[in-house]
Amino acid sequence: MTPMTATNELVQLSAAEMAAKVRGGEVSSRELVDAHLEVIEAAEPSINAFLHVSADEARAQADAFDAKSADEKAGLPELAGVPIAIKDMIVTKGIPTTAASKILEGWVPPYDATVIERLKAAGMPILGKTNLDEFAQGSSTEHSAFGPTRNPWDTDRVPGGSGGGSASAVAAFEAPLALGTDTGGSIRQPGALTGTVGVKPTYGGVSRFGAIAMASSLDQIGPVSRTVLDSALLQEIIGGHDRRDSTSIPEGPRPMAAAAREGLKRDLKGMKVGLVKELSGEGFQPGVQARFDEAVAKLTEMGAEVTEVSCPHFPYALGAYYIIMPSEVSSNLARYDGMRYGLRVMPPDDVPQTAANMMAYTREAGFGDEVKRRIILGTYALSAGYYDAWYGSAQKVRTLIIEDFNKAFETCDVLVSPTSPSTAFKFGEKMDDPLAMYMNDIATIPANLAGMPAMSVPAGLSDDGLPVGFQLIAPQQRDEAMYKPAAALEAALEESWGGPVWQSLKTPWLGE
Template sequence: MSDATLTRRTAAELAALLEGGEVSSVEVTQAHLDRIGAVDDAVHAFLHTDGAPALAAAAAVDAARAAGDDLPALAGVPIAVKDVVVTRGQPTTAGSRILADWVPPYDATLVTRLRAAGMPILGKTNMDEFAMGSSTEHSAFGPTRNPWDLDRIPGGSGGGSAAAVAAYEAPLAIGTDTGGSIRQPAAVTGTVGVKPTYGSVSRYGLIALASSLDQAGPCTRTVLDAALLHEVIGGHDPADSTSLPGEATGFVAAAHDGARRDLTGLRVGVVRELGGEGYQSEVRAAFDASVEALQRIGAEVVEVSCPSFDAALAAYYLILPAEASSNLAKFDGMRYGLRVEPSDGPVTAERVMAATRGAGFGDEAKRRIILGTYALSAGYYDAYYGSAQKVRTLIQRDFAAAFAEVDVLVSPTAPTTAFRLGEKLDDPMAMYLNDVATIPANLAGIPGISIPNGTDAAGLPTGFQILAPAREDARLYRVGAALEALLVESWGGHLLERAPELEVSA
């Protein structure tokens, strides 16, 4: 089987081929490493790859399968991991110069689970520095480019993971979502991205941006693949004090159920505040068509209002910088990471800290640290951070009221399709507005999914967001798989098949 054939297979298809002995994990892993070597100079999805450990893990899976061992569902299927997730023996930079040379001595819990599932890790993907951004242009190591149009952004902060999946460099990837950093990149790259319920996937070993918002999740090409990966990485972790009890089960079954395309009795709420002004007309048209498609297979659609959502962006950009200011205080040039000493004068702790942070943090990180420190300072805490937390409570109440009436909520994932590199880099507010539809879910801790649902006049993908109550992640997979099945049938294949083919050297 050719490399091109293997790299275009879904994770579920690769798992079936591996289980049937039609291909080896070494062959699958090598095919993806070759694909990375061929196209990643153009895409820049990866910050670090190391073929030897990946191929060794693949060979171990092949040996276990040959010996007749009972293996996990995704054993032998390779994966990419966002560089904010700690990996033992491999660089973990969080997209920042301040951690450019750091090699962790331990694995994040989700990486431990990937290894236990027999999934070779292809490498670490590019990201906005410490997950601060919506375009992956704030990486200290250069931007990632969108495989649909190399002059456009792949979303952020996890643009590297989404681009790797969209460019067929990896069948699966791990992202993290603090305000939309899995779902928004999925929308603009024509892929699937899931933000699980807060606490349902361990945060142990994630380099924290905003501890009450960060959540790791799957980046894939299909809803079923996301469900399969979610069941690998989810479940309780005693090492994480915010981890919820219970196992990650039922997602694959829900995806299979949804693929039967029957949503009779399901109530779908269209959120009035997540649409209209500021949303690209083609994004809105694709959304309306998707809602009509859900109606055709039995869903009842109603409009719901969540008035506090209008203040979500403002609340988020007070809560996140405040938590980031606290979390990033540990990067002081004293214990690990970059250390810069002043070029003149005495070498004091304060001057080393100032020199290190000045050289190590990028402009966006500095902007948010300063904003967060100000919001937490004496005399301003109640006016800013305290008020933002009150708005967060109102948003949670709006969700509770809406879910008392409907089973899921839907909206466009992002207000526009992918914009050009550099277009919004000098306008922070314009950049922040890209997360307007995704932020409420993080403030409330509920799960969300984005699936590709069309293209605009320029041929760029649009995304459809589905939200469910906390701990009801299975609903995302049922509804998402149902809509995906309808769309793939109408398109005559997956949306990514319309993406321009990247040049591959011989």
């Protein structure tokens, strides 16, 4: 194994820096994989970010990359050879995929998701599958059937959700990059709570083929990283049209990495930034609001023109989302019935051995409380006599939110807000109050309802010493528009902090 001191130095590089060392022959892909597997072994007892570590597969993929000729490597994307972790909501051939649910425990898919195919083609070894709230339903990763993931900043606190595993793995240096899925903030909110960069691309900009469906009109796969440039490079690899996904956008690649590199010059003259009135102020933790205000001031210092904009229907987004999303959950999760794959629980001997009873006992045993709650809510909203009053009305609100965005983007290049109203909360603090838990997504949900690209970048530490996220939202199919100001802000804030926010993170699993 690589000595721990050498491992520390290697795993704390950005993915782009790791890739540069691979291209320069300073380090092999196998050395990168081994270094991260060493950290995973040391960190997992404390963090529980991974549901499955694919050590043998990752080493084999790294060795295959290292064996390629110089000409073969030259034709691969910039991140070639850099390992990555995958949220266990995305299917991986030959590697267990469970959606953190007992109903899929032990299931090994016979095919890869499109994004996995693209990562493999790019020469990026897969370290394993990360933990999440069951079927991506939650805001804290406390709803995993296989135990919660812990926040590396304070292991008594949640890492956010549903993608807390991917965010914690990247924050804890168990992986330089990860993929997540974002339905109402499941990439961005964990990013805010763990001090990582989380990106939700334009809806349809990244193929959903092979992503286990939660709410099909809202789900989107996206990058998790420690720098804005790393997310840009990763999004360019996984993005693009896919004929197997009917919602995939038939357009060419977007220049995300170029925009991020342009942002590093910290010149935002001529850029118009909209401060969303409805997504800050009352209800946001004072330390969160303070870091947000400081970040906005940095944008102004770099030449951006910041103005307040009103999106009057955003306060209704949370209510609309929690009708639309459970309705789609009810429909999508109907397939888990014990008949074709996954868990099967037969009724006891004194109960009629019918297919209906088998399905009922299977779903009772296989689904957790939060999944059952959302199935019940969604089934009710879609039932005869209530469909128009609930689901239909929520879709009308969704249209009004899209119109709010369109109007705001007539005068602004990007919109900004805090990512989450609070920093990471303690385990159990909101488990008995679903509404309080749902409120964590109040700032992230509008972008999902409208299909807009959005990103969370670290904005420093709150007064409690925990990370704060800063959200940027761009117009549909203009993902690159948010990368430039995000990279500029990242660079400006790091200068103020004297380095990246993760330098304040204590990592005993690295021997520090």
